[in-house]
Amino acid sequence: MGIELFDIEDAAEGDLRSVHGVMLAAQAVDRPDEVPVTFEALVGSMRTPPAGFGPRRYWVARRDGGIVAVAFVNLPDAENSHLALVTITVHPDLRRNGIGTAFLRDLLPRLEGRTVVEGWEITSGGAGEHWATSVGFRVVNTMVLQLLPVAEVDRTTWDVPVPAGYRVEDWAGAAPDAMLESFARARNALRDAPFGEIDFQAPLWTADRVREAEADLRARGVEQRVAVAVHEESGDVVGVTEVEVRPHRPHWASQRETSVLHAHRGHGLGRCVKAHMARRLTADRPDIDRFYTTTSADNTHMIRVNEAIGYRTVRTQVSVKQDVVVLTLGGTQ
Ligand SMILES: CC(C)(COP(=O)(O)OP(=O)(O)OC[C@H]1O[C@@H](n2cnc3c(N)ncnc32)[C@H](O)[C@@H]1OP(=O)(O)O)[C@@H](O)C(=O)NCCC(=O)NCCS
Incomplete structure (x- = not known):
C-alpha cells in the first residue's frame, strides 16, 4: 500500500x-x-x-x-x-x-x-477514538454536535427581548467600518471558551484580520452572517454570533463562533444574538432547513443557550492530539 x-x-x-x-x-x-x-x-x-x-x-x-x-x-x-x-x-x-x-x-x-497532530470530530466511543488511542494520541477534549431542525422548532423560543442598554445589529459579508475595531475585540472573547487541552487557538482578531477573513469567505463563495449586541452607552460591539452558509450545502447553516465580552456576560446577550440570527437568517433565507454547531461538552452555559432556542444534541465527539515525534516512535511516551 x-x-x-x-x-x-x-x-x-x-x-x-x-x-x-x-x-x-x-x-x-x-x-x-x-x-x-x-x-x-x-x-x-x-x-x-x-x-x-x-x-x-x-x-x-x-x-x-x-x-x-x-x-x-x-x-x-x-x-x-x-x-x-x-x-x-x-x-x-x-x-x-x-x-x-x-x-x-x-x-x-x-x-x-x-510538530503536533490534532484530530477533531471523532465519534466518541467509536472506531476512530479506539484507533487514535491505540496509536498514541491522547483525548484532549470532548465536544457535542447540536442540530436545530428549522421545520420542527417552536419559533416563539426565538422571540428573545434585547436586554436594556443594548441593541442588536446584523450584517452579511462585511462588518460596517464604524464597528470593525470593536467587532474584532469582541470576537476575541471566544478565546475564553473552554476547548480542553487542544493546541489550536482561535485567531487573535484585529481589524485587518477580520477584513482578510471576510475576503477569504467571499472567495470561497460562503455567505457569512453576523449578529452583534451593541452596548448603547459606548457604541461598542460586545457580543457576536456568526453563521456560515457554504455553497455546496446551501440549506445548512453552520453556526460558528458566539462570544460575549466578560464585562457584559450574565445579561442573556448570547441567547439574544443567537435567537436574532435564527430569526433573521430564516426570514431572509426560507430555504435554510437546519443549523448545526459544535460546543465543548463542558461549556454547559452555551449548550443550554442552544437548547433554549431549539438545538438538540445529536452526537458526542472527541478531539485527540500528540506530538509528531511521539507518534513516529509508535506512541510509546
Ligand atoms: C480510525 C480508522 C482510520 C482506523 O483504521 P484501521 O485501518 O481499521 O486501523 P488499524 O487496523 O491500523 O488499527 C490499529 C489498532 O487500532 C485499534 N482499533 C482500530 N479500530 C478499533 C475498533 N473499532 N475498536 C477497538 N480498537 C480499534 C486496535 O488496537 C487496532 O489493532 P488490532 O486490529 O490489531 O486490534 C478507521 O476506523 C476509520 O476510518 N474511522 C473513521 C474515521 C476516524 O474516526 N478517523 C480517526 C481520526 S484521525
Missing part, C-alpha cells in the same frame, strides 16, 4: 467516485445519524473546505490501484502554524488490517514541518 497526494481540483472522475465511496461507507458506520453525503456535496466540501484552518491537502492510500483510505490534512497558519489537523478514514470493509496505522506512519514525515 502506498499513499499519494490527491489533487482535488484535477482528480479523475473515477478517483473522485472512489473517494466518495470510502467516505459514504464510513459515514454509514461512524455517523449513521447523518444525512448520507452526496457525491456533489462531498466534492464541493472538499473543494471549498471550511475557512480559518489554513490550506487543506488530501492524501489517499491505494491497494491494487483502488482508493481504500483518505486523509484530510489542514495546515493552519499564524498562532497554529505548528499544527496539522488530520482525519484519516479507512473504508469500513477493510478496517482492522493495519491500513489506518500504516497511513499515519507514512503521512507523519509529509506534514510540512508541523
Whole structure:
C-alpha cells in the first residue's frame, strides 16, 4: 500500500467516485445519524473546505490501484502554524488490517514541518477514538454536535427581548467600518471558551484580520452572517454570533463562533444574538432547513443557550492530539 497526494481540483472522475465511496461507507458506520453525503456535496466540501484552518491537502492510500483510505490534512497558519489537523478514514470493509496505522506512519514525515497532530470530530466511543488511542494520541477534549431542525422548532423560543442598554445589529459579508475595531475585540472573547487541552487557538482578531477573513469567505463563495449586541452607552460591539452558509450545502447553516465580552456576560446577550440570527437568517433565507454547531461538552452555559432556542444534541465527539515525534516512535511516551 502506498499513499499519494490527491489533487482535488484535477482528480479523475473515477478517483473522485472512489473517494466518495470510502467516505459514504464510513459515514454509514461512524455517523449513521447523518444525512448520507452526496457525491456533489462531498466534492464541493472538499473543494471549498471550511475557512480559518489554513490550506487543506488530501492524501489517499491505494491497494491494487483502488482508493481504500483518505486523509484530510489542514495546515493552519499564524498562532497554529505548528499544527496539522488530520482525519484519516479507512473504508469500513477493510478496517482492522493495519491500513489506518500504516497511513499515519507514512503521512507523519509529509506534514510540512508541523510538530503536533490534532484530530477533531471523532465519534466518541467509536472506531476512530479506539484507533487514535491505540496509536498514541491522547483525548484532549470532548465536544457535542447540536442540530436545530428549522421545520420542527417552536419559533416563539426565538422571540428573545434585547436586554436594556443594548441593541442588536446584523450584517452579511462585511462588518460596517464604524464597528470593525470593536467587532474584532469582541470576537476575541471566544478565546475564553473552554476547548480542553487542544493546541489550536482561535485567531487573535484585529481589524485587518477580520477584513482578510471576510475576503477569504467571499472567495470561497460562503455567505457569512453576523449578529452583534451593541452596548448603547459606548457604541461598542460586545457580543457576536456568526453563521456560515457554504455553497455546496446551501440549506445548512453552520453556526460558528458566539462570544460575549466578560464585562457584559450574565445579561442573556448570547441567547439574544443567537435567537436574532435564527430569526433573521430564516426570514431572509426560507430555504435554510437546519443549523448545526459544535460546543465543548463542558461549556454547559452555551449548550443550554442552544437548547433554549431549539438545538438538540445529536452526537458526542472527541478531539485527540500528540506530538509528531511521539507518534513516529509508535506512541510509546
Ligand atoms: C480510525 C480508522 C482510520 C482506523 O483504521 P484501521 O485501518 O481499521 O486501523 P488499524 O487496523 O491500523 O488499527 C490499529 C489498532 O487500532 C485499534 N482499533 C482500530 N479500530 C478499533 C475498533 N473499532 N475498536 C477497538 N480498537 C480499534 C486496535 O488496537 C487496532 O489493532 P488490532 O486490529 O490489531 O486490534 C478507521 O476506523 C476509520 O476510518 N474511522 C473513521 C474515521 C476516524 O474516526 N478517523 C480517526 C481520526 S484521525
